Every structure is written in structure tokens, then in C-alpha cells.
Amino acid sequence: MLEGVNVALGVTGSIAAVKTVELAHELRRRGADVRGVMTDSARGIVHPWAIEFATDDDVVTEITGSVEHVDLCGYDGWADVFLVAPATANTVGKIAGAVDDTPVTTCATTALGADTPVVIAPAMHEPMYDHPGVLEAIDTVSSWGVEFVDPRIEEGKAKIAREEAIVCDVARAASDRPLEGNHVVVTSGATSESIDPVRVLTNRSSGRMGRAVARACYVRGADVTLVHDGDEVPYANVRAVESAAEMLAATRDACADADALVSAAAIGDYTVEASAEKIRSGQDLTLELEPTPKLIDEIRDERPAVPIVGFKAETSGDERSMLERARETLERADLAFVVANDASVMGSDRTRTLLVHENDAARYEGTKAGLGDEIADSIAAILTDDMPRN
Template identity: 85%
Template sequence: MLEGVNVALGVTGSIAAVKTVELAHELRRQGAAVRGVMTDSARGIVHPWAVEFATENEVVTEITGSVEHVDLCGYDGWADVLLIAPATANTVGKIAGAVDDTPVTTCATTALGADTPIVIAPAMHEPMYDHPGVLEAIDTVSEWGVDFVDPRIEEGKAKIASEDAIVRDTARAAGDRPLEGAHVVVTSGATSEAIDPVRVITNRSSGKMGRAVATACYVRGADVTLVHDGPEVPYADVRAVESAREMLAATREACDDADALVSAAAIGDYTVDTSAEKIRSGRELTLDLEPTPKLIDEIRSTCPDLPIVGFKTETTGDEDAMIEQARNTLERVDLAFVVANDASVMGADQTKALLVHANDAARYEGTKAGLGGEIADSIAAVLSPNVTDH
């Protein structure tokens, strides 16, 4: 997600600084090079040696005649993005007022002047986060183009966001954002059809692939709507659904102003009349299954010009057969392209797939996060140059 990105990691005097070492490791696991910058207060919580160990780079603890702030965040500076995590109320206020009395705030002023992207992950007690002056400072800095990773409000504290959220927003800030201005709708995971108040018919889909696509589209600048039977996520407008019909209705509504649809969900092919009461066990039972509407067909009928990415799952393991089935669906529904994969990858983090276009098919093998990136890049290519025209 951060391959080739240089991250200047600013650390300030919140107790959340104890998480800095693991955050630095995660940034590097995602491909980034990291250099630390610390305030005096932060040094009282986590030792610079720990940050040096985590980043494998010397840590800036003071601004000297070497003008470290310019080297890192100035014109043609080393950093592609300045990430301040954690950021105290004091630091956010100083950035808003251009007060440069710590290495971190001095780097922030330099980055703002040089148009180097900045991401701030606040961490403080909740009453401080609710202070009118702090909120005004956040609004001011946001208007200057700084991205904030919203904290988690728990136990009277505005706790620093998760590592995943910080990494995701850092990648978005540092990237080219080829999907900037686009609204991408993604369906994800399994649907379920109620047999009675206790039992359902469903499938083995975990939703990992759909969430990976949604994340990749967000990182590339898109506004994402995620339609699934799953948790709220901070990077998308989530439409919670359970059945195939609910997913169709929510997707149809979301596609009213969409630029693309990625139909990654494993939508149930059959539904059943639901019993109002629990069916007693211990006796033979026959269920009358009825087919559910095909989502991509229904959306195509109401959105004839919408680029749609389809998924086709097979169990044969025969690549030629997978491509043939994918092309049949592509032509029948006039899809942008189809992602064909084998059912054996359901629930796994790794995957193998074929990206099938009208005239070619590209193989992919690796993580679902990586495949999500490939799909998002292909969507950007399909939408370009019209993605920012509205």
C-alpha cells in the first residue's frame, strides 16, 4: 500500500506514543521508508532509540544548523508525506497558529509551505478534543488540506486511530489519487436468506476481497459506498444488508450517482419463504427454493452506462473454462471486466485470479489486498479521463 513512499513520522507527547514503534513497523511492512521526528515531551514517553530501532533511521530530536525540517519536508524534501501520530491538542493548536517551537511543529509549518501532504492522528482526553479552540484549530488546519484520521472515542478519551486506519489514510494522502472525485460502489461478502428466526441459507464468502477493493479505491481517492452484511468501516459509507433482495435494493439506490460498481459479493442464488417461528428439529424438512434476482443484470437494466466490474467464481480449476465463463458474463451484461477465481480462495488472505477483459486476460497471484489494488487501478483506467469531470 505504501511501496516506495517516504514517511516522516512526527511523534508528540501523548501517552499513545507508546504505540509508535508498532506503527513504524506497520508503515514499513506496507512498503514505506520511515524517519522519526520527536518532541521533547514525546521523548519522555518513548525513547528515541526505540524509534530509531523501529525505523532503522536516525531520529530528529532537535532542529540544528543542518535544517532537518527543510531536508525532510521542504521543497524537494525527503518526505512524500508528514504523518503526525499521535498528535496532542497542544501540537494541533500550534500548527494552526504557525508556532514552531518543536521539531514536529517546525516540520509541519515547512510541509504546509512546501505543499507536502500532512496526515494527523489526534490522541487526547475527550474533553480536550471537544474544546472549542481545539475544534477550531482542527477545522482551520483541515481547510489548509491537512488530512485527519479521526480518533476512537472510548472511555472518556479520544484514542488514537487504529494502525490500519492511519496507514490507509497516509497512503491516500501520499498517492496520486487517480479516482479523485469518483463514487465507487462495492458489494462484498455473503448474503443470507432466513429459513426461520434462527436458521439461514448462506455461503462461505468472508468479504475480504470486497473490503480489499473498497480500501484500494479509497486509497486512490474515491468516495466509497460499501454494501455488505458486515461491520462499519471508517473509509466507506456502509449500507448494511442481509438478504439478496436487500443488497439489490441498497446497491440500486447507491448507484443513482455512482461512477462505477464492483460486484464482489457472493450473493445467494436462492431464497426461501421464511417461517415466522422456529422450525422444530428432528423431522424431515423440504425447502422450496426460489431464484433471487441477478444483481448485475438488474443494475445494468437501470444504469445502462455504468461501468460494472463482475466477479465469477468457479470450482473446476480449469483456467480456460474460467475465462470462457467470465467472457460470457462480460458480454451478456456489458461489463467493464470480470475477475475470475476459484472457490478455494474463499476466506483466505491469499488469492489467485484472472482479470478478464474483452480481448485479454491477466493472471494475478498474491494477497487479496494486492488484487484489490489491481482492480482499483483498472477501474481508474476505465474511468479516465472522465473521473473528475463532475
């Protein structure tokens, strides 16, 4: 996600600075090179040696005649993104007023003047976050194009955002955003059909693939709606659903203004009339299954011009058969392309797929995150080629 990206990490005097070591590790795990910048107040909470260990580089704790702020964040500076995490109310206010009395605020002023992307993750007590002056400072700095990673409001505190949210926003800031201005809808994971109040029919899909696509589209600048039976995520507006009917309804609603749909969910092919009471065990039971509507067909009928990416899972293990079934789906629903895979990859972090287009097919083997990047790049190319569209 952050391969080849240089991140200057500004650390200020919030108690959340204790989380900065792990944040630096996570940025590096995602591919970034990281260099630390610290205020005096931050040094009272976490030792510069800890940041040096986490980044594997020297830490800037003062601005000297070597003009470290220019070297990091100036014109042609080292950093691709300047990340302030955590950012105190004091630091946000100083950035808004161009007050440069710490290494972090000096780097921020330099980055803003040099058009180096800046990302800020605030952390403070909730009453401080709600102070009119702090909110005004956030609005001011946001109007300059700075990305704020919203804190988690818990226990009377505006706690620093989770690492995934910060990393995603850093990656988005570093991206050239080929999907900016586009709304991408992604369906993900399994659906469940109630048999009775405690039992369901479902499948083995984990939703990893759909979440990877949604994340990749967000990083590339898209507004993303994720329709799934899962928790909130920092990179998408989540529509929580359970059944195939709920997924179809939520997707239909989300696609009213969508520029593209990625139908990665493993939607149940059958539903059943649920019993109002728990079915007692130990008895012979026959379930009358009814087919569910095909989501991509329904959306295609309503949005004939919107690009749709379909997924096709097979269990045969035969590549020729996978290709034939994928082409059938491609032609039936007039899809942009189809991702065909063996169902054995369900629940795994890795996948083996065929990306099937109208006139060709390409193999992919690797992580689902990597495949999400491939799909997001293909969507960006399709939307660019298809403009204007309905």
C-alpha cells in the same frame, strides 16, 4: 500499499505515543520507509531508542544547524508524507498558528510551506477535543489540505485512530488520487437467507476481496460505499446488509450517484420463505428455494452507462471453462470486465484469477490486496477514458 513511500513520523506528548512503535512497524510492513521526529514531551512517554528501533533510523529530537526539518519536509525533502501521530491539542493549535517551538511543529510548518502532504491523527481527552479553539484549529488546518484521521471517542477520550485508518490515510495522501471526485460502490462478502429465526443459508465468502478493492479505491482518492454484512471500516461508508434482497436494495440506492460499481460479493442465488418459529430438529424437511435477482443485471437496467466490474467464481478448476463463463457474464450485463476465479480461494489471503476484458484476458496470481490494486487502477483508467458519462 506504501511501497516506495517515505513517511516522516512526528510523535507528540500524548499517552497514545506508546502506540507509535507498533504504528511505525505497521507502516513499514505496508512498504513505507519511516523516520521519527519527537517533541520533548513525547520523549517523556516513549524513549527515542524505541522509535529508532521501530524505524531502523535515527530519530530527530532537536533542530540543529543541520536543518533537519528542511532535510525531511522541505522542497525536495526526504518525506513524501509528514504524519503526526499522536497529535495533542497543543500541537494542533501550534500548527494552525505556525508556532515552531518543537521539532514536530517546525517540520509541520516546513511541510505545509513546501506542499508536502500532512496527515494528523489527534489523541486527547474528549473535552479537549471539543474545545472551540481546538475545533477551530482543526478546521483551519483542514482548509489547507491537511488530512485528519478522526479519533475514536471512547471512555471520555478522543483515542488515536486505529492503525488501519492511519495507514490508509497516509497511503491516500501519498497517492496521485486518480479516482478523486469519483464515487465507487463495492459489494463484498456473503449474503445470508433466513430459514428460521436461528438458521440461515449462506456461503464461504470472507469478504477479503471486496474490502481490498474498497481500500484500494479509497487510497486512490475515491469516495467509497461498501455494501456488506460486516463491521464499519475506516476507508468506506458502510451499508450493512444480510440478505440478497437487502444487498440489492442498498446497492441500488448507493448506485444512484455512483461512477462505478464493483460487484465482488458472493450473493446467494436462492432464497427461501422463512419460518416465523424455529424449525424443530429431527424431522424430514424440504425447502422450496426461489432464485434471487441478479444484482448486476438489475443495476445495469437502471444505470446503462455506469461501468460495472463483475466477479465469477467457478469450481471446475478448468481455466477454459472459467473464461467461457466469464465472457458470457461480460456480454450479458455489458460489464467493464470480469474477475474469474476458482472458488477454492474463498477465505484465503491469496488468489488466482483471470481478468477478462472484451478482447483479452490476463492472469493474476498473488495477494487479494494486490488484486484490489489492479482492479482499482483499471477502474481509474476506465473512468478517465469514459468521461463524460451518465
